[in-house]
Amino acid sequence: MATRKHHESLPDLRAAAKLGTFAERLHYLRKIYHGMNQNELALELGVSQSTIANYEMGNRKVSPSAQIVSRLAVFFGVNSDWLINGTLPILPEKTFVPPEVAAREALFKPLTQKETAALIALNGKQRKELTAQIKSYLKNV
Structure with missing residues (x-):
């Protein structure tokens, strides 16, 4: 996010x-x-x-x-x-973006700073509820 x-x-x-x-x-x-x-x-x-x-x-x-x-x-x-x-190299040889990370980034990319701040301010219970809603949404996409 x-x-x-x-x-x-x-x-x-x-x-x-x-x-x-x-x-x-x-x-x-x-x-x-x-x-x-x-x-x-x-x-x-x-x-x-x-x-x-x-x-x-x-x-x-x-x-x-x-x-x-x-x-x-x-x-x-x-x-x-x-x-x-601290073992070199710092960057991985091949960058892999797991599908769930790519989906999450695509979903939250258009958020405004105010919306991002509101998400950061959520408490644990609210985060769990939102996570469940997002997972449900992604299953239906």
């Missing part, structure tokens, strides 16, 4: 190669590389803003699951091995 900048306008990733931890790499991708806030990324992943904050602070008690790491790598268009361990 969060809007990402087009890759043509993104800064160079060479500076990111020197980042030493998962927390630093995630913060760089979210804030510096894509200009997103923690709430936007949390909404994209279906987690809380505090979870993103804990990931970025390197809180060892809150580490992302393999599924979250995979979703982060796909969302940001980076190699999951680099995201976790």
Whole structure:
């Protein structure tokens, strides 16, 4: 749901190669590389803003699951091995956009900033209800 900048306008990733931890790499991708806030990324992943904050602070008690790491790598268009361990190359050899991600991006692309802000402000129950409605809609498309 969060809007990402087009890759043509993104800064160079060479500076990111020197980042030493998962927390630093995630913060760089979210804030510096894509200009997103923690709430936007949390909404994209279906987690809380505090979870993103804990990931970025390197809180060892809150580490992302393999599924979250995979979703982060796909969302940001980076190699999951680099995201976790700092192992080069940063970019995956082949970019694959799962059909559900492409469908979601196509569905939410025309939203205004006000509409996006309203989605970010939803509480957990409201998000679940909206998710169920969207899934129902996509099954009928």
